[in-house]
Amino acid sequence: MATKTTIHDIASFLNITASTVSRALNNNPRISENTRKAVLKAAKQLNYQPNNIAAALRNGKSNLIGVIVPTADRAFFASVVRGIEEVANELDYKIIICQSYDDYNKEIQTVEALANARVDGVIASIGKETLNFEHYNALLNKGIPIVLFDRTTDQLAVNQVMIDDYEGAYEAVSHLISEGCKRIAHFTSPIKISIYKERLRGYTDALKDHGVPFDQDLVLESNLQLEDGRQSMLQLLELREIPDAIFSASDYGAMGAMQVLKEKNIKIPQQVALVGFANEPFTSFTDPTLTTVDQLSLTMGHVTGKLFFDQLNSQDKNGPQRMQKTILKPKLIVRQSSLRSSLEGSY
Amino acid sequence: MATKTTIHDIASFLNITASTVSRALNNNPRISENTRKAVLKAAKQLNYQPNNIAAALRNGKSNLIGVIVPTADRAFFASVVRGIEEVANELDYKIIICQSYDDYNKEIQTVEALANARVDGVIASIGKETLNFEHYNALLNKGIPIVLFDRTTDQLAVNQVMIDDYEGAYEAVSHLISEGCKRIAHFTSPIKISIYKERLRGYTDALKDHGVPFDQDLVLESNLQLEDGRQSMLQLLELREIPDAIFSASDYGAMGAMQVLKEKNIKIPQQVALVGFANEPFTSFTDPTLTTVDQLSLTMGHVTGKLFFDQLNSQDKNGPQRMQKTILKPKLIVRQSSLRSSLEGSY
DNA sequence: GTAAAATGTGCAATCGATTGCATATTAAGA
């Protein structure tokens, strides 16, 4: 049970003071080369391990960053977390992962707990239920910087990183139109966080810009899970005239539709083309493979991390909190489920 | 810029001492009901937020747990992390996520950094390269408890949680045999961490126990990624007599094989049956859906978390570190890729 | 009514590292 050595132990070992040891370890230029070497040697010899907690207390800086996500095991969030960790790791910061479970009260508690843990900042994706942002403002008032990613809000004056959901949707729908689709349905969510609103807007605008009539019957709201996609698809099949394409705001929804279509022997993409959203890992393994919109999750993690640390370093000088949106351009991944043009006349 | 209030502020506000405030906030029974109420009221009024760092320094307990995984975005690890966080969250602990990237030196650095951060314990899955465990032993010597999950080792006297890879493999292969397969190939890894060794052993034993001859040509080593699976499958197709089933130690490997088989118009499972390992999210979306072995990742997270905290609480009393293996029974998920029996004579 | 026990607070040290302000030593300059 090795009793931990402190700078005081090193100090008395060398007959100097803790101040000198501290300075030596921190490469303070006021320490002579000799003592520095002696300290380093003694530190190794005594198996010294710095106590970050003590330093954090004194410095008011913990080198910890809180990261709040709805759940850690969704592919998208897991990937962003990975990206953030990579950046943080580079700079000797550690990240504390917290899950809000999309629960408003949980999110409040979490934010408070992170404040108590004295994190140097918070990177978060807002919970679906969250409409009031006082808990985040409380952080800002304490001088704890925040960066939001993916699920953001204009109600907080903080830096944000997101993808251009509008653009992604617009491209996806334009692609379908260029593949010859004329009746394109859309699966969306009743939850009006901006990402779904934007995807819907992109869908609508793409139709308009290409002169394709908008039909309210073709816009279906659901939770966008697999089963929801199935239900929505079944509902569409009841229509007098079924759509010739579906743009789902989630890959799971699209997958549900794909299952139903296959069960009914409706050909994809010849009779109905499909496009999802998120580029979930499974989309490249389905049959047909699923066209989808990649959200650049790992990149988003990197960008968010960099933005956060840039801000952290600059804000020592500047006082005021900036608000700057970084919008990543999503990438349409065209796969078999929407590629009709190359199959001309094959059905 | 609300300057943070401390217990001293509360104390002087109420004309008492910080000791009393501290005791009141911690529900120390030696404090009268009146002062306790007054303190709580003042705390709220002054917007007091406890400083965990200060408490951690004094108590030698940070309420932080380090979690080390190879990468945070693999579905399995993401899910375990989620489970651990759920348990930790319940007990007011926070988890620090670190990625070792399967890099031995990185792992060493990470372990050290966590020690410096004064985490109360570490939960880890060992990197693939790691053969020497001194860095972990150093933690133990400092009194920092460790629990390992999934990728474990007998060289550390710590509690471990894993699935019964042997059993999972045994069941998978037995299942194939019961479906009438007689020439079963196995995709394994050259990396000899125990999980792959155990899966290989399960494969071998299942063959033996059912009187199916073992053929070294049918055991292929690779990194078990998608492309590796493709290569291995192509290699198998070169054999004079191709196998009628493949048990891959990874879902990706199995998926690669599936792709090749479909390209060659070889029927699954009629001509070649497939079983993977891990129950990756995509396996239920392939066509045919992929039979696989579920690793109970979320459960593993929960169990690991509970085991860890049980140990943390009990060890105050006991001195010696225990070593106890918790082995979860994996679950064979039978899907289309191996279900020949229900298709008798259909080809 | 007095000793003994219980109750409620305060004092001061502690956890380990950091740092502004001396102080001591040495080197440089006149």
Next chain:
DNA sequence: TCTTAATATGCAATCGATTGCACATTTTAC
């Protein structure tokens, strides 16, 4: 030789919360 400027360390306070011990006040017991 003596002053001035570097150079290298030490002193002591600080970050904020916790806690053993001491002390004062009340309550209980006989």
